[in-house]
Amino acid sequence: MLLRLHLIRYIAANIVRIPAAGLWMNSRRRYILACVTLCLALVGVEPYAAAQAATADSPHQSNQVAHPSNAQLADPKIEARVEHLLRQMTLEEKIGQLVQYNDTGNASAAQTSGTPPAEDKPGAMDTLNPVSANHVNAMQLAATGRLGSMLNTVGAERTNTYQHLAVDQSRLHIPLLFGADVIHGYRTIYPVPLGLAASFDPELVVAVSRMAAEEASSAGVRWFYSPMVDISRDPRWGRSVEGAGEDPYLGAAMARAYIRGYQGDDLSKPGHVAASVKHFAAYGAAEAGREYNTTDMSEITLRQVYLPPYHAAVEAGAATIMSAFNSINGVPSSANPFLLSKILRGEWGFNGFVVSDYTAVMELTHHGIALDPATATRKAITSGVDVDMMSHYYDTQLPELIRTGRISMNVVDEAVRRVLRVKFATGLFEHPYAEGVEVTAAVAGHRPLARKAAEESFVLLQNDKLTDGAPLLPLSPLRKRVALIGPLADNAEVMTGVWSGVGQDRDIITLRQALAERAQQLGGTLLYAKGTEINDPSQAGFPEAIQVAQASDVVILALGELSSMSGEGGSRASLDLPGNQQQLLEAVVATGKPVVLLIFSGRPLVLNWAAKHIPSIMEAWFPGTEAGHALANILYGDVSPSGKLPMSFPRAVGQEPLYYNQLPTGRPPTGIDLSKPPVGDSRFVSRYIDLPNSALFPFGYGLSYSSFSYRDVKASKTSIPLSQALANRSTPLLEATATVTNTGEHTATEVVQCYVRNLGASIEQPVRSLKGFERVTLLPGESKQISFPLGFNELSFFNLESSPTIEASHYTVWIGSSSLASQEASFVVVSPTPDGDSR
Numbered sequence: 001m002l003l004r005l006h007l008i009r010y011i012a013a014n015i016v017r018i019p020a021a022g023l024w025m026n027s028r029r030r031y032i033l034a035c036v037t038l039c040l041a042l043v044g045v046e047p048y049a050a051a052q053a054a055t056a057d058s059p060h061q062s063n064q065v066a067h068p069s070n071a072q073l074a075d076p077k078i079e080a081r082v083e084h085l086l087r088q089m090t091l092e093e094k095i096g097q098l099v100q101y102n103d104t105g106n107a108s109a110a111q112t113s114g115t116p117p118a119e120d121k122p123g124a125m126d127t128l129n130p131v132s133a134n135h136v137n138a139m140q141l142a143a144t145g146r147l148g149s150m151l152n153t154v155g156a157e158r159t160n161t162y163q164h165l166a167v168d169q170s171r172l173h174i175p176l177l178f179g180a181d182v183i184h185g186y187r188t189i190y191p192v193p194l195g196l197a198a199s200f201d202p203e204l205v206v207a208v209s210r211m212a213a214e215e216a217s218s219a220g221v222r223w224f225y226s227p228m229v230d231i232s233r234d235p236r237w238g239r240s241v242e243g244a245g246e247d248p249y250l251g252a253a254m255a256r257a258y259i260r261g262y263q264g265d266d267l268s269k270p271g272h273v274a275a276s277v278k279h280f281a282a283y284g285a286a287e288a289g290r291e292y293n294t295t296d297m298s299e300i301t302l303r304q305v306y307l308p309p310y311h312a313a314v315e316a317g318a319a320t321i322m323s324a325f326n327s328i329n330g331v332p333s334s335a336n337p338f339l340l341s342k343i344l345r346g347e348w349g350f351n352g353f354v355v356s357d358y359t360a361v362m363e364l365t366h367h368g369i370a371l372d373p374a375t376a377t378r379k380a381i382t383s384g385v386d387v388d389m390m391s392h393y394y395d396t397q398l399p400e401l402i403r404t405g406r407i408s409m410n411v412v413d414e415a416v417r418r419v420l421r422v423k424f425a426t427g428l429f430e431h432p433y434a435e436g437v438e439v440t441a442a443v444a445g446h447r448p449l450a451r452k453a454a455e456e457s458f459v460l461l462q463n464d465k466l467t468d469g470a471p472l473l474p475l476s477p478l479r480k481r482v483a484l485i486g487p488l489a490d491n492a493e494v495m496t497g498v499w500s501g502v503g504q505d506r507d508i509i510t511l512r513q514a515l516a517e518r519a520q521q522l523g524g525t526l527l528y529a530k531g532t533e534i535n536d537p538s539q540a541g542f543p544e545a546i547q548v549a550q551a552s553d554v555v556i557l558a559l560g561e562l563s564s565m566s567g568e569g570g571s572r573a574s575l576d577l578p579g580n581q582q583q584l585l586e587a588v589v590a591t592g593k594p595v596v597l598l599i600f601s602g603r604p605l606v607l608n609w610a611a612k613h614i615p616s617i618m619e620a621w622f623p624g625t626e627a628g629h630a631l632a633n634i635l636y637g638d639v640s641p642s643g644k645l646p647m648s649f650p651r652a653v654g655q656e657p658l659y660y661n662q663l664p665t666g667r668p669p670t671g672i673d674l675s676k677p678p679v680g681d682s683r684f685v686s687r688y689i690d691l692p693n694s695a696l697f698p699f700g701y702g703l704s705y706s707s708f709s710y711r712d713v714k715a716s717k718t719s720i721p722l723s724q725a726l727a728n729r730s731t732p733l734l735e736a737t738a739t740v741t742n743t744g745e746h747t748a749t750e751v752v753q754c755y756v757r758n759l760g761a762s763i764e765q766p767v768r769s770l771k772g773f774e775r776v777t778l779l780p781g782e783s784k785q786i787s788f789p790l791g792f793n794e795l796s797f798f799n800l801e802s803s804p805t806i807e808a809s810h811y812t813v814w815i816g817s818s819s820l821a822s823q824e825a826s827f828v829v830v831s832p833t834p835d836g837d838s839r
């Protein structure tokens with residue numbers, strides 16, 4: 001019964017949770033979650049058992065780590081202020097700092113600016129406000145020091161209203177921290193993170209993140225639930241769109257860039273925000289690409305593939321981390337001492353605070369590792385989850401847990417210290433309110449960066465020569481009549497992608513708008529037909545589309561996914577173009593007109609048919625506010641495409657998870673034509689009988705309007721003593737170099753990539769791994785030598801004892817324009833072994 005009451009309360013909370021300011025697109029999936037939970041409650045899932053036997057606190061790492069990850073948080077002046085404040089706090093006030101809720105959802109500023117409503121008094125808000133439906137009133141809590149932070153409460157008026165309650169009315173005047181899912185822009189929307197990763201341009205990501213922080217902090221938001229640094233090797237997982245794709249090296253570079261952009265060199269400076277790195281850990285490895293699903297992997301894979309981006313973010317000083325929904329090797333991440341205490345705080349010296357993902361503490365009961373809220377709470381907080389986002393557990397359970405001695409006050413104190421440190425470091429006590437001019441409209445000055453970011457994110461997948469010997473792109477102005485066809489040609493909403501801050505459709509430049517401007521400038525004509533909807537079987541729009549195509553000199557087809565088909569709760573079992581877009585594509589191609597295909601998607605799609613029949617294909621992701629202008633600039637050749645794929649594009653969904661840096665097999669299909677069914681022994685290798693193993697478009701791949709050649713790939717040393725390799729962990733051991741030449745006719749940017757393979761060590765290593773990249777802009781005919789320093793970080797691997805190490809072994813280095821780079825050099829790490837074998 002208790003369970004049912006509890007669940008029904010939770011359901012009520014979720015069903016009515018309609019976030020403020022149109023910031024989130026989550027209400028639908030939360031509605032579904034709530035309904036599922038309701039069903040469980042109604043069919044009578046096991047009642048909560050009596051509290052589990054009391055246990056002593058599990059080891060809780062102290063914040064006083066030897067090498068704190070964020071020096072600002074370790075400042076003794078801050079420490080003194082934290083201790084001074086902590087000494088004055090009651091248990092209720094301490095717990096308050098560990099509690100996070102969203103806002104009242106429907107309260108107007110007039111309603112909220114006055115006295116907080118009386119506790120437990122039912123009112124209009126109770127029906128609409130998930131928090132009060134949970135018998136919690138966020139305003140009341142703020143005014144009485146029982147709320148530490150808020151999520152997705154944005155806007156200067158709204159945040160200031162809450163802040164006044166906390167600062168003016170609560171006994172100790174501790175300000176609230178306002179967090180929000182600003183992941184690729186606040187009002188100005190940049191490409192989705194997967195698109196930003198395709199730029200291979202960390203400096204761009206720094207700039208974009210800084211702008212987002214400036215805009216959002218003007219609205220009172222001082223904390224971003226970003227970056228999402230989960231490695232994703234399986235595009236069925238919808239949240240691939242929120243991260244940097246499949247590669248740990250690229251993922252780590254992007255993670256560092258976001259932290260630099262958000263936090264700068266000082267968390268307290270105006271326009272800087274605290275980051276929350278998510279979702280710790282390995283959420284991207286959800287089995288079968290299914291959202292919220294379990295992950296299970298070896299510790300070596302965890303450390304070598306999945307952890308590096310989180311580690312990089314922590315090393316860069318990330319102030320907070322979000323614990324993930326998923327379990328890993330049987331232990332939920334939000335109650336996982338191995339992840340949160342041993343690795344995060346113990347090994348990495350993380351001295352910020354950990355916030356749970358949304359209701360993740362409550363979900364520990366669904367994971368089956370806690371039979372009741374008290375146990376879930378105890379397990380979460382003693383594992384290292386400091387702040388409870390929305391579970392309504394810490395505030396309801398901690399008082400009794402402390403009273404009965406099931407956890408000690410020390411555990412609570414430690415968590416409170418961590419939260420207060422961030423509040424002091426961000427300067428919240430000095431500047432609690434949104435100050436300055438709030439960004440409430442599109443910022444003209446930020447558009448050029450949004451355009452540049454989008455231009456860099458596009459990946460040209462194919463640009464075959466036509467019969468006249470020239471490729472279709474860049475478009476010739478002589479093709480005067482341009483047919484623009486497709487459900488994404490004029491769709492502002494989809495251009496902003498998922499978690500699009502407070503971005504507004506009216507700010508978006510669609511492709512149709514931008515191409516109409518071009519047509520006017522060039523004296524051409526733009527013909528337009530929508531053709532079909534993204535997810536609708538009707539072919540009613542096909543005849544018009546075909547007519548428009550027939551009347552044109554060139555067709556631009558804008559197809560892909562709705563933005564809601566990726567992101568949270570956006571897992572797909574198919575990677576095909578949704579709806580009847582494939583049929584539209586085939587019908588348009590059948591007109592015989594030359595076609596440029598633009599794909600908008602939050603993940604790699606299967607594009608086999610298109611790759612066979614369409615000369616020019618470009619992946620555009622969801623490009624943001626300046627979508628149309630950026631696309632027009634690329635299509636007409638003002639800028640040459642330079643993006644490279646951060647995830648492999650498969651030939652079939654059945655290949656997933658498909659990633660370039662796979663481990664070797666004992667039966668590699670070397671020298672076998674995998675496009676043909678096996679004959680005889682060609683069967684008994686690691687292969688499919690019906691498809692090649694390889695990606696259709698692999699990681700790191702992307703074309704330009706120019707072409708590049710590589711020569712002189714060299715390693716500066718051919719042999720390195722093992723003792724030297726192990727002794728020196730901070731400076732490079734050697735350099736790999738190559739000369740790249742622009743052999744085409746356009747000034748263009750190439751992303752030069754360096755891959756490494758290690759052979760002969762005690763643990764098998766990937767067939768190749770990215771260990772360096774650099775964007776280089778070259779004039780036609782121009783050459784440049786590029787060097788990649790290789791040191792312990794690039795050459796080491798994790799051994800069975802979970803330690804990074806280097807062994808006497810061989811290394812091959814490739815430098816080139818994708819993960820298929822073929823020009824190589826090699827070197828060895830040598831050690832005289834006892835039997836005299838010097839490898």
Ligand code: BGC
Pocket residue numbers: 151152181225278357358568
């Ligand atoms: C998501 C997080 C997000 C949080 C707050 C969760 O459902 O998994 O990524 O930061 O909600 O909105």
